[in-house]
Amino acid sequence: MIDIDNVYSMLSYKFFTVADHSITIGGVLLIPILALVGFWATKYLVRLLTSKLTTRNADPNIIHLVRRLLYALAISIIAITVLDIINVPITAFAFLSGAIAIGFGFGAQNIINNFISGWILMWEKPIRIGDFLEVENAKGIVEEINTRSTRFRRVDGVHMLIPNSKLLENTIVNWTLVDKLMRTSVKIGVAYGSPAKKVAALILQATEEQEGVLNTPKPQVIFEDFGDNALIFEVNFWIQSNVEGGLRVAKSNVRFRLDELLAEHNIVIAFPQRDIHIDGSLRLLKNDVPD
Structure with a gap:
């Protein structure tokens, strides 16, 4: 049978002394128990609060910030509580913590910088x-x-x-700091001799037919330039997207539809051409072939 008096005596045995305060074996054994219970309770409360905020469609950034704050607060409370229960004054660590802070500051400037920057990002x-x-x-x-x-x-x-x-x-x-509105453009060159106003109308039609293109601001077609080999047109339009792929898909859809419309109206998409002018007469020489 276990002798309670002997167990109590063993747990009350002075293990070491900190600032004239005795630390017993029971106090040392109590530290991991309190830490585990505290961390488990903190994890449960944070998970419960996160679940409630998620069901209310709260901002994920707010949820992330609240979790970080609760974990930091819980660790501080657990540490202070453990020291108080085992009868260790916080002032006993004043000098030691100061020395550690100085050394840590010199040796981990980048870590501290990134740590503070992380809180600024989550807060602002x-x-x-x-x-x-x-x-x-x-x-x-x-x-x-x-x-x-x-x-x-x-x-x-x-x-x-x-x-x-x-x-x-x-x-x-x-790209999405204020909203998810993004502007993009599509360029095309048609052959000289094509009806410019008709081409502009077809470009506008191909753009407005796309589902993701916004009506406000309205797409705008610009006759940009007389190029070397083509009449250059550009259409600017807005879409609502949170990734670059949305822009590329929208531009691709406009090009597919524009290719169909131009083909229906027999308008040729320009390609590089060169005219060669020869001055004088051209003679073809026939080399004498030996017998």
Whole structure:
């Protein structure tokens, strides 16, 4: 049979002393238990709150920010609670924490910079989850904003981890910062002699027939120039899309329809041509063939 007095005596044994406060074996054993319970309770509450916010169609960026704040707050509360229960004053770590902070600051400037930048991104929301970005030569969608880096999925499916400080310090093109309206254009050249006004009307018809093209602002056809080999036309129009692929598909659909309309009206899409003028007479010489 277990002797309760002996167990209590063993748990009360002084393991070491911190700032004139004794730490017992029972206190040391209590640390992982409290930490596990605290983390489990925090994870459960965060999951419950996230589920409720999701069912209410809350902004994913707000949900992400709330989760980060709750985890940071919970870790602080758990640490302070554990130290208080095992009778360790927080002031005992003042000098040690100061020395660690100085060393950590010198050795991890980039990490701290990215950490602070991550909180700025989540709080100010210049870049949000789901935004379509152009970072240097890469284009893609933001999938997750973490405290150190942002996960970025390129249009070719490759994932990139971009340091948060880079997103704040460099020029980033956010295609969907305010809205998802995007303008694009299609150019075409038709052969000289084609009826220009008829061509402009067919281009406008091909554009307005597309489902994704917006009526406001209205598509605009411009007779751009008399080219070397063609009459150059350009149509500008707006669509609502959150990815670059939407622009490419819309332009492709306009070209397909325009090719059909021009063929129906016997209007030739221009191609490079050259006229050769020969001055003087042309003689063909027949070489003497030896017998």
